[in-house]
Amino acid sequence: MGTGYLDQLKQEAFEVNMGIVRERLVVLTWGNASSLDRSNGVFAIKPSGVSYSLLNWQDMVLVDLDGNVIDSKLKPSSDTSTHLEIYRGFNSVGGIVHTHSPWATIWAQASKSIPVLGTTHSDHFKGDVPCLPYLNKDKVDSAYEKQTGIQIVDFFEEKNLDPFHMPGCLLSGHASFTWGETSQKAFENAVALEACAHMAYFSIILNNEINFPTYILDKHFTRKHGKNSYYGQNSNRV
């Protein structure tokens, strides 16, 4: 097998990295995205601290699932170990996006989960988007980024959350991660998370007793996901 697929992987990761800037989810270098080829055990990720205005697709850094950098003189994102733990812990995840997008980060800084209040949210996240607690001092001081990834995977396991029903989370005092079957899906979930974080913020101020019915949440989620989905051109049902 040739290595053309590695170039394609870099291009996919590049597209999503540029997308999060274009959608104003990222300023300066506050974000990174990766794209995984699980069959080959390799993902492409943004290089650390490189300005988005100077980025080329060739700059994406290839990393294997043991965390070894393949074929690059650039250092990968400082958050690479977090991506790695998520890829290891969540089977079938093919792309990850990390941003400090303002409204998601506002909730994360307040250590609050984002409540599901409407169909926009339900189309992407089947319930409240959880905010994980502050990482403890030992974990921060030892292997911070790796521990962040482990915290996410452990939290989902403990709470029995399906990472495809809840393709993202907040980290207290930090920011957000989203993921999906592909990096494109992870990107769409990052856009959705920011929009829902913004709208939820102001809806709860306007009405602090919102009772969004579970049957509408379920309807909207299953309209777009699973075997009975009928949204989009490639859905299973007409």
Add this chain to the structure above:
Amino acid sequence: MGTGYLDQLKQEAFEVNMGIVRERLVVLTWGNASSLDRSNGVFAIKPSGVSYSLLNWQDMVLVDLDGNVIDSKLKPSSDTSTHLEIYRGFNSVGGIVHTHSPWATIWAQASKSIPVLGTTHSDHFKGDVPCLPYLNKDKVDSAYEKQTGIQIVDFFEEKNLDPFHMPGCLLSGHASFTWGETSQKAFENAVALEACAHMAYFSIILNNEINFPTYILDKHFTRKHGKNSYYGQNSNRV
């Protein structure tokens, strides 16, 4: 009669679909617009789930007023049945816009109508923009999109609201619909709804006892609408 008018209908619908993205009323694929040729009983609507960045006017899907797709391999918007019911229920409506624009959706998620507080609102909506209640479980589980359209038409009839005096509404836990004699007017009402939703939100926080006089509301609405209108180049009166 030739079918050139069908191409024109698709182009009209396309322009409005792109307009709602350009005006930032829509991110991802959270919105759709349609344009109706009532004399021929056909409307053009966005295809379901197709990315706006890939959309061409030729992709618009033609649907007749019985809900049959005419001449397209693409599936129409998942909200097509809602459009259909509005066209059936509201005579003279020639265009419909559905968006999850942030501020309109913030009010919808809070299940609150948008109060009329000024002339900007009065130029487009003659009174508070109503927020309809959550659809019940039976309706959501049976024919959700069709029931949404029926709910809108029934609500306006029940409340004795003229759809041209109130060319839009909110749906609890969901988002907004606007309409007009043409798809262009429906678009302008969608832009106006979002701006008014934004301004009303912050005005009521600053002053929770606003008493906007009805005579200013009436003055502004009739300045732009009806036989004594004098706004614009084609108004009836100078």
Add this chain to the structure above:
Amino acid sequence: MGTGYLDQLKQEAFEVNMGIVRERLVVLTWGNASSLDRSNGVFAIKPSGVSYSLLNWQDMVLVDLDGNVIDSKLKPSSDTSTHLEIYRGFNSVGGIVHTHSPWATIWAQASKSIPVLGTTHSDHFKGDVPCLPYLNKDKVDSAYEKQTGIQIVDFFEEKNLDPFHMPGCLLSGHASFTWGETSQKAFENAVALEACAHMAYFSIILNNEINFPTYILDKHFTRKHGKNSYYGQNSNRV
């Protein structure tokens, strides 16, 4: 004397009309600007209800200070009588801008003056930007736009406000007007009003007992205005 100055007047008015759209003070057709040549008693103003995307400088409508349209097939802005009364009442004003810019309008809808809380505001407005009361029913029903202009001029006279120290105001339930020696200055004041309206809104929520010292207000206003100004390349003092 030739009529080249009339073309120049139209171009000036056009530039400012496009500027308020570019700076996002205006959506749809919610705004208009005019530029006056006082020596010839003629001003150029936006035509009524014409989409900004279709506007050319040649479309600007020339109106004399008696309110007669000169040389145009287009109707002038529906707010022309307001501009006219301001030009008549405020000597030396050479340009006027009317917008429904969101934050200024939020204060206007709440019937609240914008308090001076900092140097940004002080550079343009020497004190709180006043919000005038709702116009009464008789005035709205008779000659609404003309009465709006008269209200502004009367208010400034009654409160002994210098229109160059306070080059703008809010109208309850409506929006804002700003002015200046030139239409360019009126434009800059419109931009400043919107920015100051936005910042004041959130500053007073954060601290409802702000005591911005008058001596800083005076310092900043006189730094930019009057015989001892020293800001900019053409100021009187180095």
Add this chain to the structure above:
Amino acid sequence: MGTGYLDQLKQEAFEVNMGIVRERLVVLTWGNASSLDRSNGVFAIKPSGVSYSLLNWQDMVLVDLDGNVIDSKLKPSSDTSTHLEIYRGFNSVGGIVHTHSPWATIWAQASKSIPVLGTTHSDHFKGDVPCLPYLNKDKVDSAYEKQTGIQIVDFFEEKNLDPFHMPGCLLSGHASFTWGETSQKAFENAVALEACAHMAYFSIILNNEINFPTYILDKHFTRKHGKNSYYGQNSNRV
């Protein structure tokens, strides 16, 4: 030595002056940036009151550390004396940015320091960004801009703050200054300050008892700064 370095200095200052407009930290002429060549004791700064749309790099004004204008017919920024005092007081600072960016100014108008609530803030500012008190009347009336610079330097000395651990501050009733080893770093800190000001505002409304752990603050600051930093391509540690 040739004077090519002076052209380069002007170009650096120009880039940052345009950057703060592009990032929407500045409207009208409400901001200015400078770049210092400390070895030659010369800095380049924006000319006073010149519209950003007309600015060329050649317009940057060269000023020496005694405050003398070198080689320009244009007057330097009215805030030049503030820049000068900061360069004199803070060794190793090589660039300064002053803006009235909206959210930083909202805090400054409220006379409140911006609390550190998360990692975004910690990456740039090691603790709360302080808001200095209103300058007193004597200082405002005598040498306002110079006194502003002196106030900043004195405050940092008095509070024992390292200007590279806290590369910026707010001024009550006014706006913000940021700085850095280079004008590019000063620019990045200005962007960070605005984003953090925005997010902190809404986080504290959502949760007024946020307890962001000091060990995460320290971790993030040292990840990017100092001898053990490992963020970016040129950091000291892998």
